Amino acid sequence: MLVFQARSIRHVEAVRHTCGSRWSFTLYSHYSDTPHKKSKLAPLQERKMIDRVKIFAKGGDGGHGCSSFRRSRHDRLGRPDGGNGGRGGDVILECSPRVWDFSGLQRHLIAEKGRQGTSKNKIGTRGADKVVHVPVGTVLHLVSGDSPAMVKIQPSGDVDPWEIPGALVGDLSEPSNGDLISTVSGAERVKEIHGTDCSLSEAAETNAQKSVKSRHLAPADEFSQLSTASGTSKSDAEDIGENRDMLYNVAEVTEEGQQIVIARGGEGGLGNASTFKDSRKTSTAMTGSCQDISNAEDHDGDHSSLRAGLPGSETVLVLELKSIADVSFVGMPNAGKSTLLGAISRAKPSVGSYAFTTLRPNLGSLNFDDLSITVADIPGLIKGAHQNRGLGHAFLRHIERTKVLAYVLDLAAALNGRKGIPPWEQLRDLILELEYHQEGLSKRPSLVVANKIDEEGADQVYDELKRRVHVVPIFPVCAVLEEGIPELKAGLKMLVNGEMSCGLCLDQILLA
Ligand SMILES: Nc1nc2c(ncn2[C@@H]2O[C@H](COP(=O)(O)OP(=O)(O)OP(=O)(O)O)[C@@H](O)[C@H]2O)c(=O)[nH]1
Numbered sequence: 367m368l369v370f371q372a373r374s375i376r377h378v379e380a381v382r383h384t385c386g387s388r389w390s391f392t393l394y395s396h397y398s399d400t401p402h403k404k405s406k407l408a409p410l411q412e413r414k415m416i417d418r419v420k421i422f423a424k425g426g427d428g429g430h431g432c433s434s435f436r437r438s439r440h441d442r443l444g445r446p447d448g449g450n451g452g453r454g455g456d457v458i459l460e461c462s463p464r465v466w467d468f469s470g471l472q473r474h475l476i477a478e479k480g481r482q483g484t485s486k487n488k489i490g491t492r493g494a495d496k497v498v499h500v501p502v503g504t505v506l507h508l509v510s511g512d513s514p515a516m517v518k519i520q521p522s523g524d525v526d527p528w529e530i531p532g533a534l535v536g537d538l539s540e541p542s543n544g545d546l547i548s549t550v551s552g553a554e555r556v557k558e559i560h561g562t563d564c565s566l567s568e569a570a571e572t573n574a575q576k577s578v579k580s581r582h583l584a585p586a587d588e589f590s591q592l593s594t595a596s597g598t599s600k601s602d603a604e605d606i607g608e609n610r611d612m613l614y615n616v617a618e619v620t621e622e623g624q625q626i627v628i629a630r631g632g633e634g635g636l637g638n639a640s641t642f643k644d645s646r647k648t649s650t651a652m653t654g655s656c657q658d659i660s661n662a663e664d665h666d667g668d669h670s671s672l673r674a675g676l677p678g679s680e681t682v683l684v685l686e687l688k689s690i691a692d693v694s695f696v697g698m699p700n701a702g703k704s705t706l707l708g709a710i711s712r713a714k715p716s717v718g719s720y721a722f723t724t725l726r727p728n729l730g731s732l733n734f735d736d737l738s739i740t741v742a743d744i745p746g747l748i749k750g751a752h753q754n755r756g757l758g759h760a761f762l763r764h765i766e767r768t769k770v771l772a773y774v775l776d777l778a779a780a781l782n783g784r785k786g787i788p789p790w791e792q793l794r795d796l797i798l799e800l801e802y803h804q805e806g807l808s809k810r811p812s813l814v815v816a817n818k819i820d821e822e823g824a825d826q827v828y829d830e831l832k833r834r835v836h837v838v839p840i841f842p843v844c845a846v847l848e849e850g851i852p853e854l855k856a857g858l859k860m861l862v863n864g865e866m867s868c869g870l871c872l873d874q875i876l877l878a
Contacts, residue, residue, distance in 0.1 A: 416469045416471075417688075418468070418687070419471060421471065422473065422682050423683065424629050424680045425455065425630045425631040426479045426678050427632045428479075429490035429635065430451045430483070431449070431451045431637040431640070431675075432482060432488075436486070448483055448638040448673075450490065451481070452482075452483070452490030452491045452634045453492045454480045454631025455478045455492065456477055457476070458496065458498070459498055460497050460500070461499075461502055461504065461621060462501070462623075466501050468501075468687065471685075475628075477629065479678075483635075500619060501687055502619065502620060503688055506626070506683050506685060509611070509682040510611075514627060630678065632678045635673040635676075641672055691741060691767070692741065693741045693768060694744050694772065696747065696796055696800070697773060698787075699748065700786075701792070703743045703744070703746070705846055707730045708730075709845045709846075711741060712730065713729065727743060728742070728743040729741070732855060737863060739859065741858070749795045749798075751799045762803040766807065769810065770810060770813075770858065770861045772813055773796055774815045777816050777818045777831070777842075778824055782823065788827065789816065790831055790835060797872055808872075811868060811869060812838050813861060814831075814841070817844070819842040820844040820849070835870075835875050836874075837868060841853055
């Protein structure tokens with residue numbers, strides 16, 4: 367038995383991720399040698415970040431209208447007094463920075479039904495909305511059903527570093543506060559229900575039109591054929607049941623408090639008080655005489671179909687989590703990415719001398735006079751990340767949406783008897799992982815950050831690195847002492863605003 371002293375449960379998890387599932391762990395408390403009762407760690411699979419899921423949502427059905435007659439001594443024939451049914455609840459996705467992946471999200475979301483109307487003209491209660499929280503940066507792809515409609519933004523105080531500004535690159539026009547990504551019907555409906563006007567983004571409008579034209583699928587049936595969970599890179603398409611009919615990027619949430627109605631509740635049925643009123647009006651218009659109340663029951667029979675509440679709408683969506691940053695720090699665990707993010711921006715990511723300190727991407731912002739750049743510190747990638755090793759490939763998705771790659775290499779990884787790999791091999795492994803995940807990903811404008819230049823012997827390794835890699839600029843940096851940071855910032859700025867553009871590919875690294 368190998369005993370290892372962990373600093374925290376998170377540290378144990380990090381080591382578990384590094385070692386894979388071959389090792390079993392038992393946690394002992396500091397004070398006794400019997401296994402800790404609460405130490406049963408969930409299987410490794412459950413701990414993976416889930417950044418893509420398929421969900422089925424159904425709005426609550428409308429309540430039925432009531433058929434009832436108020437009879438009294440003076441009114442033997444009675445008057446209809448059945449109230450209308452209540453509207454079904456909506457299924458709403460709300461953007462929250464407190465959630466960072468979809469692991470806690472239910473896959474079937476069904477809102478409450480509206481209550482039935484009752485006698486004495488009482489309207490049934492509206493069904494409760496089903497509100498679920500999704501992370502900032504969630505993108506919605508429509509598999510079937512109506513396009514989602516944004517309702518409102520509930521602004522809150524502090525801005526979380528994980529909060530992601532901006533919109534989909536090239537897909538949708540940039541949403542502003544109160545803007546809407548919705549179908550025409552959705553917009554009208556939201557206006558009608560909530561009394562707020564909502565604008566349509568062009569792309570969403572075309573998508574909506576396409577969706578109206580292209581298909582009317584049965585969402586529940588389709589959903590039942592498909593598996594839900596995510597977590598595997600290449601097989602995602604099959605897992606999630608991606609198909610040609612899917613409408614990509616119909617909406618996204620980027621601000622805390624943004625709400626999107628993904629399935630609407632059905633309207634309540636009409637009570638006989640309403641149907642009778644309507645029929646009396648018609649009758650008056652046509653014959654010039656009032657409808658005889660004794661015929662009320664007959665009319666009631668004519669309108670029985672109106673009394674049934676309408677079913678709620680059904681939608682099948684794929685939710686995908688992608689961050690939107692200008693620059694991604696890509697590197698092996700412990701290369702110093704988080705320290706570097708703290709050095710170049712005001713972000714305060716956690717830093718540790720053990721691998722996988724960063725378990726979720728951190729964002730920082732670099733502000734220049736004329737430009738602001740968002741930088742993402744992506745959790746460390748290891749060899750085989752595309753096959754879900756380490757923290758898995760979930761984080762590779764975040765890199766997909768960044769313009770510039772900054773490879774953070776640890777110059778001291780193989781120095782002073784350490785068992786790490788030299789920086790040029792780190793670079794090779796990183797490029798391979800990116801390419802395995804998505805071909806051409808590594809060809810984006812890139813630079814290399816040679817970190818830990820302060821370590822003994824790092825200068826020679828840096829010279830060797832320059833000899834082996836010369837197509838992209840290399841910035842020697844000491845993140846802890848914040849040395850070389852102004853030059854690095856200038857380099858990042860030039861890459862982001864296009865003054866410099868240099869990608870990196872495997873052939874350009876001298877490995878022998
Ligand atoms: N000597 C030296 N140590 C550094 C430097 N930058 C970071 N470190 C140390 O390297 C260790 C790892 O730093 P992190 O910033 O957590 O590394 P990371 O790449 O974010 O690690 P993961 O979270 O595992 O991906 C910490 O102990 C840092 O203090 C540097 O410039 N010089």
